[in-house]
Amino acid sequence: MLLDVLRKRLEAFGALPQEDVAFLNALSLQSRLVKAGADIIREGTNPEDVHLVISGLACRYKTLQNGKRAIVAYLLPGDFCDLHVFILQAMDHSISALAECIVVKLPRATILSMLERPAVARLLLMATLVDEATLREWVTNIGQRPASERIAHLFCELYLRMRVIDAVKDHTFELPITQSELADTVGLSIVHVNKSLRKLRAANAVTFKGGRLVITDIELLKKLGGFKSNYLHLDDVLPSLVLDSGATTRPNG
Amino acid sequence: MLLDVLRKRLEAFGALPQEDVAFLNALSLQSRLVKAGADIIREGTNPEDVHLVISGLACRYKTLQNGKRAIVAYLLPGDFCDLHVFILQAMDHSISALAECIVVKLPRATILSMLERPAVARLLLMATLVDEATLREWVTNIGQRPASERIAHLFCELYLRMRVIDAVKDHTFELPITQSELADTVGLSIVHVNKSLRKLRAANAVTFKGGRLVITDIELLKKLGGFKSNYLHLDDVLPSLVLDSGATTRPNG
């Protein structure tokens, strides 16, 4: 089912009643294929439907008057693009596909029927609040950490988020972005990102190459990035995710 | 009434029915005085009540393992500290009073009764979404703009937010923070903040001294900071706030 990925994402925060799962499965969906590099939603518009990423990778971004671009969030499978169209008038940022994406369009009526289900509504709200917490962490990361640590922290976060949706295999996951996009994410120049990545690789922490991230030593990476996972609020539900899964043995992990 | 400031904040996004205003006025409130520098809520706790700032100035902040501090939001009168305690288990950041604050404690039951009123619930959700949009803007600001522009942008934002709660008199408002706190907000060193402030003053854009901000030329300040107010989503409701109020004439403003 297309919405499996949404269920997986929501259940990371808490179990979902069987009837709600059935409800999700019964929805008829209209999906759309978006090519890498294409915009899914553009700033200034007010989308008619709500968009949900099913596969691929997308990002929220802002373009500055000086021509620079800031990537302010990554959207993984199961993430909503624009759940706020109900409340706010116009998009204050754009959303673009970093890799080819499958996106489903959920009519507003569908969303409203989802919100009528308390368990679903609660988990949706929770996901929104975690998005906000993640932004606070990004402000902290970009504002206070030097280049290599900044990148290490981002990689830790993405690693955990990818694990939630079962996208990590053998300490490796697809991260189909260029160094240029990474630079726009962490607020560094391309060249400096390149050199910082080399440092992280030399430290035997992580290798990023060809749109693929190989975590060599997650504990080291966490230490380098000063990473604490509490802001993702997975602790209570999925303690196994919070603890490391690396080569080091952790029987209760 | 203590909650006047909340009403003012909410009505910045849309009118509130008379009966909802009456409802707010009828609430019995327990207020608390917090000294400057004291924590209102600390990371790791799960507050019993929801806190709302009535007067003064507070901030959300995070402390890093390397001892640095990041200020990730300012809380003005009418802002909630921890509306998310219903959903998330523990605070992932702390909240501290920058100046002496009056804070009211709203029992969870009170919040629930507020959420039962559609107009109030809608405006609360809207305020939450604007908080998130503001964080995206901060990520952009800190990540992409050089020092002076970064500070100019922050000042523009605070100027608009202060106007919403009628805290701007004569192009001037109280901003009771130190340069050190400003540095932790924009991700710069104290010394560099000091020098950047001097530049902004020399440009005749803004003067920050003694916890007070005097806007000399708001249009210039906006230009320096590359400021676009759309992310605050005041456009539809309070267009007069969005356009300039400065010496330059703008007949259709």
Add this chain to the structure above:
DNA sequence: CGTACTATTGATAGATATCAACGCTGGTGG
């Protein structure tokens, strides 16, 4: 086989941080 885009590297320039010193202010205790 060009033509982009991406990655990489070294050299240099520019921005920001750190260090150090000083003055100012408000409070505090003698």
Add this chain to the structure above:
DNA sequence: CCACCAGCGTTGATATCTATCAATAGTACG
């Protein structure tokens, strides 16, 4: 009342970090 102290603001000198520039190479793609 005065001496002292702590926090804040200010300034200049220096160190470090990061950006920019330039060149090269690899890769995908038409």
